[in-house]
Amino acid sequence: MLSKNVVIAHRGASAYAPEHSFASYDLSHFDMRADYIELDVQMTLDGEIIVMHDETIERTGLSHGVIKEMTLKEIKEIRIGQWFNDKFPELAHDYYAEQSVPTLKEVFERYGKANYYIETKAPDIYPGMEEQLTRVLETFELLTEERMANYQTVIQSFSLESLIKMHQLKPGIPLLLLCKKGMLRDMSDEDLQKIQSFVYAVGPNYKDLDQPLIERMHRLGFLVFPYTLNDEGDMERLINEGIDGAFTNNPDLLRKQFRLDNGEVFES
Ligand code: G3P
Ligand code: CA
Numbered sequence: 001m002l003s004k005n006v007v008i009a010h011r012g013a014s015a016y017a018p019e020h021s022f023a024s025y026d027l028s029h030f031d032m033r034a035d036y037i038e039l040d041v042q043m044t045l046d047g048e049i050i051v052m053h054d055e056t057i058e059r060t061g062l063s064h065g066v067i068k069e070m071t072l073k074e075i076k077e078i079r080i081g082q083w084f085n086d087k088f089p090e091l092a093h094d095y096y097a098e099q100s101v102p103t104l105k106e107v108f109e110r111y112g113k114a115n116y117y118i119e120t121k122a123p124d125i126y127p128g129m130e131e132q133l134t135r136v137l138e139t140f141e142l143l144t145e146e147r148m149a150n151y152q153t154v155i156q157s158f159s160l161e162s163l164i165k166m167h168q169l170k171p172g173i174p175l176l177l178l179c180k181k182g183m184l185r186d187m188s189d190e191d192l193q194k195i196q197s198f199v200y201a202v203g204p205n206y207k208d209l210d211q212p213l214i215e216r217m218h219r220l221g222f223l224v225f226p227y228t229l230n231d232e233g234d235m236e237r238l239i240n241e242g243i244d245g246a247f248t249n250n251p252d253l254l255r256k257q258f259r260l261d262n263g264e265v266f267e268s
Contacts, residue, residue: 002035002036002115002150002151002152003151003223003244003245004244004245005244005245005258005260006035006036006225006244006245006246007034007035007036007245007246007248007251007254007255007258007260008034008035008036008038008117008225008245008246008247008248009024009025009028009029009032009034009036009037009038009248009251010038010227010228010247010248010249011024011038011040011053011249012024012025012026012027012028012029012037012038013025013027013028013031013032013034013249013250013251013252014249015230015249015250016091016250017081017084017091017093017096018060018080018081018083018084018096018099019053019060019080019084020039020040020051020052020053020060020080020101020102021080021081021096021099021100021102022099022102022110023081023093023095023096023099025037025102025107025110025111028251029111029114032251032252032255033251033255034251034255035115035245036114036115036116036117036154037107037111037114037115037116037117038117038118038119038247039051039104039107039116039117039118039119040052040053040119040121041104041118041119041120041121041129041133042055042067042068042121042122042126043067043068043126043128043129043132044067044068044070044071044072044075045068045069045070045071046071046072047128047132048072048075048103049103049104049105049129049132049133049136050067050072050075050101050102050103050104051101051102051103051104051107052067052080052101053121055067055068055121055122055125057070057075057078059083060080060083060084061078061079061080061083061101062078062079062082062083063078065078068125068126072103075101076100076101078100078101079097079098079099079100080099080100080101081095081096081097081098081099082096082097084096085097104118104133104136105136105139105140108136108140108142113142113147113152115151115152115153115154116142116152116153116154117154117156117176117247118133118153118154118155118156119155119156119157119178120133120155120156120157120159120162120166123157123159123161123162123165124159124161129162130162130165130166130169131169133155133166134166134169134170137153143170143173145172148170148172148173148174149172151174151200153173153174154173154174154175154176154201155173155174155175155176156175156176156177156178156203157175157177157178158177158178158179158180160177160195163175163177163198163199164198167198171198174200174201175198175199175200175201176199176200176201176202176203176225177195177199177201177202177203178202178203178227179202179203179204179205179208180205181204181205181207181208182208183204184202184204184208184213184217185208185213189216189220192217192220192222193220193221196220196221196222199222200222200223201222201223201224201225201244202217202222202223202224202225203225203226203227203247204224204226204227205226205227206226206227206228206229206234206238206246208226209224209226209238209241209243210241211241211242214238214241214242214243215242218242223244223245224242224243224244225243225244225245225246225247226238226243226246226247227246227247228246228247228248228249229246229247229248229254230248230249230250230253232253232256232257235248235253235254235257236257239257239258
């Protein structure tokens with residue numbers, strides 16, 4: 001069961017390769033052996049679920065366009081690695097510049113029965129996204145009772161409404177509630193207990209966390225997976241304070257801090 005020392009590769013191994021590209025997922029999954037691939041999903045005009053963090057293609061596609069107004073064919077024309085090569089010349093590779101936006105189906109075709117942590121991004125602007133996501137997951141047999149019981153396909157969101165929809169569509173699916181800074185401290189135990197009946201974990205901003213808050217969440221029955229933990233000092237502190245895992249751009253460093261490797265880190 002994936003519930004201790006969990007390493008979630010945030011947008012893949014995105015400290016080393018362009019986020020949400022096969023280059024980044026290959027590194028995290030095959031080379032660094034992260035437990036999960038983290039995927040932010042959006043939906044095109046023609047209803048295809050694609051993986052990209054932003055709602056527009058400006059930052060990683062270096063051009064103009066809003067995903068929900070673009071067809072899959074248009075999305076497939078953009079390249080999502082040149083910005084990374086420009087920003088991190090010491091990590092640049094020619095093939096990064098050729099990376100295109102993956103569809104969710106392509107991710108599942110490439111990584112098969114890997115473990116996935118899928119975020120419904122901006123679900124309010126994509127009516128029907130949860131239904132479409134469920135359909136794709138079922139097509140690839142990623143919502144079997146066994147996989148759900150083993151936390152191998154997890155849905156995460158900042159939107160509680162989106163998690164409730166997912167729970168209604170697939171009651172056994174493991175869910176994580178992402179939390180903006182301050183949110184957990186503002187919530188009463190009573191409110192959190194209601195959520196805990198169908199949400200197994202919380203994902204707070206790591207800067208929000210300290211030992212008392214982690215202990216409070218554990219007492220209420222949640223696992224705690226903060227985002228986005230990239231600094232080794234922060235990792236060490238929060239591991240000592242009791243986190244169960246984390247989202248990280250550096251899966252190799254988090255594995256090292258969890259003592260899952262013999263000190264090996266990835267060399268590009
Ligand atoms: O999903 C965890 C973390 O990724 C949330 O923040 O903005 O990087 O998707 P963001
Ligand atoms: Ca995310």
